[in-house]
Amino acid sequence: xALVTYTPLGFYxxxxxxxxxxxxxxxxxxxxxxxSDHARPGMQHYLCHVQSVxxxxxxxxxxxxxxxxxxxxxxxxxxxxITLFPAGHVPGSAQVRLSFxxxxxxxxxxxxxxxxxxTPAFEAVRxxxxxxxxxxxxxxxxWREQKTVFDDINTWWQKNAAVGxxxxxxxxxxGKAQRILKYLDRSIGTIICHGAINASNIVLQECGFDFGxxxxxxxxxxxxxxxxxxxxxxLVVCPPNALRSAWISPLGNYxxxxxxxxxxxSKSGDWGGIDKGFVLSxxxxxxxxxxxxxxxxxxxxxxxxxxxxxxxxxLREARGLNAVVVEQSMLERKME
Amino acid sequence: xxxxxxxxxxxxxxxxxxEEGKLIFPIKLGTNTLKAWVLEWTGIPLWLLNECQGYxxxxxxxxxxxxxxxxxxxxxxxxxxxxxxxxxxTEVERKDWLLSVFVAMEVEERRLLLSLLQGxxxxxxxxxxxxxxxxxxxxxxxxxxxxxxxxxxxxRPTGRTNAQFELTFGLYHEGAYxxxxxxxxxxxxxxxxxxGLDDELDVLTWINxxxxxxxxxxxxxxxxxxxxxxxxxxxxxxxxKSGFKSESVRILKWVRGANQPSVTALDWVRDSLPKPQDSGxxx
Numbered sequence: 001x002a003l004v005t006y007t008p009l010g011f012y013x014x015x016x017x018x019x020x021x022x023x024x025x026x027x028x029x030x031x032x033x034x035x036s037d038h039a040r041p042g043m044q045h046y047l048c049h050v051q052s053v054x055x056x057x058x059x060x061x062x063x064x065x066x067x068x069x070x071x072x073x074x075x076x077x078x079x080x081x082i083t084l085f086p087a088g089h090v091p092g093s094a095q096v097r098l099s100f101x102x103x104x105x106x107x108x109x110x111x112x113x114x115x116x117x118x119t120p121a122f123e124a125v126r127x128x129x130x131x132x133x134x135x136x137x138x139x140x141x142x143w144r145e146q147k148t149v150f151d152d153i154n155t156w157w158q159k160n161a162a163v164g165x166x167x168x169x170x171x172x173x174x175g176k177a178q179r180i181l182k183y184l185d186r187s188i189g190t191i192i193c194h195g196a197i198n199a200s201n202i203v204l205q206e207c208g209f210d211f212g213x214x215x216x217x218x219x220x221x222x223x224x225x226x227x228x229x230x231x232x233x234x235l236v237v238c239p240p241n242a243l244r245s246a247w248i249s250p251l252g253n254y255x256x257x258x259x260x261x262x263x264x265x266s267k268s269g270d271w272g273g274i275d276k277g278f279v280l281s282x283x284x285x286x287x288x289x290x291x292x293x294x295x296x297x298x299x300x301x302x303x304x305x306x307x308x309x310x311x312x313x314x315l316r317e318a319r320g321l322n323a324v325v326v327e328q329s330m331l332e333r334k335m336e
Numbered sequence: 337x338x339x340x341x342x343x344x345x346x347x348x349x350x351x352x353x354x355e356e357g358k359l360i361f362p363i364k365l366g367t368n369t370l371k372a373w374v375l376e377w378t379g380i381p382l383w384l385l386n387e388c389q390g391y392x393x394x395x396x397x398x399x400x401x402x403x404x405x406x407x408x409x410x411x412x413x414x415x416x417x418x419x420x421x422x423x424x425x426t427e428v429e430r431k432d433w434l435l436s437v438f439v440a441m442e443v444e445e446r447r448l449l450l451s452l453l454q455g456x457x458x459x460x461x462x463x464x465x466x467x468x469x470x471x472x473x474x475x476x477x478x479x480x481x482x483x484x485x486x487x488x489x490x491x492r493p494t495g496r497t498n499a500q501f502e503l504t505f506g507l508y509h510e511g512a513y514x515x516x517x518x519x520x521x522x523x524x525x526x527x528x529x530x531x532g533l534d535d536e537l538d539v540l541t542w543i544n545x546x547x548x549x550x551x552x553x554x555x556x557x558x559x560x561x562x563x564x565x566x567x568x569x570x571x572x573x574x575x576x577k578s579g580f581k582s583e584s585v586r587i588l589k590w591v592r593g594a595n596q597p598s599v600t601a602l603d604w605v606r607d608s609l610p611k612p613q614d615s616g617x618x619x
Contacts, residue, residue: 138384138387138388138391139378139384139388139401140392140397140398141401142404143405145405160499162537162540162541163499163540164544165498255499264401264443265391265392265397265401266392266394266447310384310387313383314380314381314384318381
């Protein structure tokens with residue numbers, strides 16, 4: 001029997017009686033990172049990277065039972081050596097290496113191989129079996145250099161500010177938002193964060209992450225305006241669901257942009273009246289996926305969520321690897 | 337390159353004009369040839385390209401994206417020179433040149449160039465590279481280009497935000513200003529400056545701060561601002577109040593502090609155009 005199998009509850013290591021990013025309630029869950037499609041509530045015990053602990057508690061409740069591990073540190077469970085390595089996805093994200101009697105598996109979780117200056121950089125880990133994501137597993141997805149994207153974002157903000165129009169930038173509250181905050185040009189105007197992002201910011205700052213200053217928007221934008229914060233040249237960072245709330249209305253007429261890998265495809269520009277799309281993702285693009293797979297030296301590749309059929313077929317036919325698709329009942333689109 | 341010198345801005349190449357001066361641009365390139373070249377360049381199999389095309393819903397978009405991030409090294413001149421040599425090149429030379437240009441372009445520019453190569457009449461102008469295609473066939477031998485000073489009369493917001501306007505300019509005639517030319521200004525959907533003026537942001541800021549009465553979709557602006565315009569393809573027209581129309585208008589500069597007497601007289605433009613019997617054009 002293989003060291004790791006895929007069950008209806010998720011990836012499972014029977015020897016260690018441990019699930020990785022389980023879909024339902026289990027006894028022991030190793031969580032690769034704190035996004036809600038990987039870290040779900042209701043597990044008896046959680047195991048995660050040390051920088052994910054406080055975020056997990058913020059999202060799942062302070063009373064969860066959680067054990068922390070550092071990158072490179074090993075934990076043994078019934079003879080299985082479990083080690084975490086940086087995945088480069090978001091702060092606290094990790095790849096999981098499981099080793100038992102010479103058989104080595106690596107479950108990547110979500111990852112990107114190019115460093116973003118915020119999250120510890122991805123490390124390729126040698127293994128026999130590699131489980132990879134494929135959120136952007138099509139060759140049309142090829143990211144530009146991060147600096148170019150942030151130059152574009154700052155230019156867009158500057159132009160809006162010059163004509164007295166607030167700017168609103170959409171980004172997921174864990175990872176993407178902090179990456180945006182780190183590289184915004186604060187000489188242009190004030191940066192305001194939605195409450196959900198503000199809460200993540202505070203926790204991550206306590207963990208030692210540095211992404212500059214911002215104004216807390218959790219009390220409402222009207223309050224900030226009454227306190228004298230200039231709105232006509234501000235940039236508001238908020239998650240997409242904030243647009244459906246009254247929270248955004250005090251801004252009046254604003255320019256809206258989205259930061260996402262999906263913005264690479266022009267039809268994505270039609271989403272919800274977005275004025276501008278910036279192609280910025282915390283997931284690996286096509287070249288990074290191929291680089292990561294080859295970097296592990298693994299003969300057996302298991303492809304999960306995303307364009308899994310396409311990536312698996314390419315790895316089989318063009319690269320000669322034993323690549324298969326992992327069937328998932330969860331076909332939700334990855335959070336960006 | 338006579339036309340390019342004449343216009344003082346590189347819009348079309350001689351290579352795209354036939355012996356009578358009629359526009360024959362763009363050269364056409366079959367879809368299958370393009371696909372084969374991109375597949376060879378990227379090393380991906382055909383089925384994967386088809387998957388990409390299916391996902392994006394467009395072959396051009398898939399081809400544009402497959403070439404990845406833009407590299408350095410192409411200029412407008414290189415693009416034009418390549419097209420001018422196109423007919424003398426072998427297929428291998430064409431492929432090498434076109435792909436080297438493609439990979440250096442922005443993705444949106446690749447999409448537009450692909451549209452031009454496929455003869456799409458609605459392809460936008462590739463401003464950065466000076467390549468374009470007018471909406472109607474034009475006779476370059478008969479084309480007249482005039483530089484005028486015109487008064488900004490009205491603006492019309494054309495985008496979702498106040499970052500893009502269509503401007504109407506007027507020339508002086510019998511104590512009043514008659515609307516004669518229209519030009520777009522501000523940011524396009526991709527954030528680029530439409531006119532490419534050094535002070536386009538200043539102009540945009542001024543307009544936003546000086547919007548006047550609303551007349552339907554049109555907004556008046558504080559009168560008195562004068563601009564230097566290059567009007568390309570000016571020809572007589574009985575359908576226009578001014579008595580002429582222009583194929584394309586480029587804003588050259590905002591003439592700050594200019595006084596009203598410096599505005600070009602409408603009669604001067606009329607007098608500069610060939611008489612109907614001379615050109616064979618009817619009113």
